[in-house]
């Protein structure tokens with residue numbers, strides 16, 4: 533004798549239509565300004581990075597998020613956890629950068645999860661960007677904005693995404709800094725296309741997990757008294773009439789029981 537376990541996944545019809553229609557190319561970036569970078573620098577940083585992404589057909593919504601628990605309630609939009617389309621940008625102070633710096637000439641780094649889920653956290657070293665900008669008579673926000681675009685690019689392009697040209701090229705020498713000054717340092721069209729594809733995949737995953745967590749109810753049904761299948765089906769039909777949503781029955785036999 534074995535018990536039959538039936539699993540009914542109950543989902544609203546709207547959830548089933550997700551994934552169709554236009555593919556959004558939009559990301560949100562939560563900004564954590566640990567470096568206390570002045571607001572006018574931050575404004576230019578975000579504007580420069582947004583311009584670079586816009587040229588690649590990607591729109592960025594910036595959310596400047598608080599660092600202290602006391603301020604959290606004033607920023608309700610930041611209370612959502614980062615996810616596939618909600619990236620976290622940490623602008624690190626000099627002391628933080630010194631602790632996490634992986635290479636002497638590094639200006640930031642992106643973090644890649646070991647479980648191969650989507651990368652969502654990028655870090656930039658604001659003080660190093662400022663020093664580089666000053667050495668070359670450039671504005672802090674201009675250099676930091678390009679640095680942010682580069683590190684976010686790592687998140688959206690994946691590991692090993694340095695390139696022989698454009699904004700994913702490293703290191704930044706005189707030629708690259710001149711391109712930044714002239715605002716011609718951008719993603720290649722192939723990179724932009726890869727990022728748009730990646731964002732579409734991230735959006736689909738984010739929506740699916742949102743739908744799964746908010747629009748689905750799983751009912752595990754344990755038949756411990758050996759009801760006949762027709763009796764079980766009748767009970768399900770009755771329940772469906774009371775709760776008129778889409779039912780997706782899946783059967784799982786647990787043959788180890790009993």
Ligand SMILES: [Zn+2]
Pocket residue numbers: 682686694702
């Ligand atoms: Zn890089």
